[in-house]
Amino acid sequence: MSMQIKEFFIYLIIMAGSTYLIRAIPFVVIKEKIKNNFIKSFLYYIPYTVLMAMTFPAALYVTGHLISAVIGLLAACLLALKNKGLTLVAVVTSVVVLVCELIIMVL
C-alpha cells in the first residue's frame, strides 16, 4: 500500500463529492418545465450519445482479442434488437465472449 490513508480520503471526498453534486444540483435547482424545444431535444439525445461514445470504440479493446469483442457486441446488438432486457443481454454477451476466447485459446 503505497498511498497514505489521509491522501486516499482527500481523493475520495473530491471524487464522491463532485460526482454527487453534479447529479444533485441540476436535479434540485431546475424546477420549471423546460419549454425551449432545442434544449428539450438536446436533453433527449444526450444520454444515448454519451453511452455510444463510451462504448465505441473502447469496448472493442476490453477483451483479450478484437474478434471476440466484435462478435460479443454483434450478439448484444442482435439481442437488443429483439428487445431483450439489460441483464440478459449483458450475461449472454459475456458468455459469447468467453466461448470465443476459449476457441481462440484452443486454436
Add this chain to the structure above:
Amino acid sequence: MKKSEFIEGLKSGIPIGLGYLSVSFTFGIMAVSLGFNWWQALLVSMTTLTSAGQLAGIGVMVMPGAYIEMLVSQLTINVRYAFMSISLSQKLDSKFKGVFKWLLGFFITDEIFAVAISKEEIKRSFFFGLGVCPYIGWALGTFLGAILGNVFPEIIMNALCIAIYAMFVAIIVPVCKKDWKTTIVVLLSGLLSACFYYIPVFKTISSGLQVSVCAVVAAILGAIIFPRKEGNEHAN
C-alpha cells in the same frame, strides 16, 4: 411513500443490480491490483456509484497529490449526469421535491436514468425503489471482486469486462430501432468517438473529456437537424 410504487421500482432495479454486480466485480479486481485495500475499493463504490468515473478516479489516486486532475477528470466524465438530472427533473411528480431530491439525486446513473426516463411521470417511491438493487449490486460486486478477484483466470475476467458495454448497447439499440433520427445522432457520436480514438492528435485528451465532447457535439447537431416534436420527447 407508496408501497406498491416502491416495490415496482425495486423490481425494475433488479436487472440493473445484477448487471452492476458483474461490472463492479471487475472494478474491485482492478482496484486491488492497483494496490488498494478491499475496504477502500468498497468505500469508493459506496460513496461514488459510477463506473467510468471510479475507474478513472482510482487511476488518478495512485499518483500523489493530483487533486486538480481528479476534480477535472470527474467533472468531465460525469457532466452527462447533469444533463440526465435535468431530463429527469422534467418528469418528477409533485411530491418529488426538497430533501427527497437531495437524497435521491445520488442514485442517478446511466441505467437508472434509462429506466426512469421511460416513465410518463417519475414517482418518488418508484425512484427510491429503483435505486436500491443497483446500489447493493454495485457495493456487493466491488467487495466480492476485491476479495475474490485473483481467484478467477484472466479469460473469465475478459468476458466479464464486456458486460457493462453490452448493457449500454441494450439501452441504445431499442431506441434506435424505433426512430431513425436517433440512430443517425447516435452513429454520429460513435463516429466522433472513433476519430478521437484513432487520430493521434486527439490521443492527448483524456478519455472522459473525449466522451463528453463527442456526446455534446452529436446531441447539439441532433437538436438542430432533428428537433423533437412537442409532446413526443421520449417516444415509448
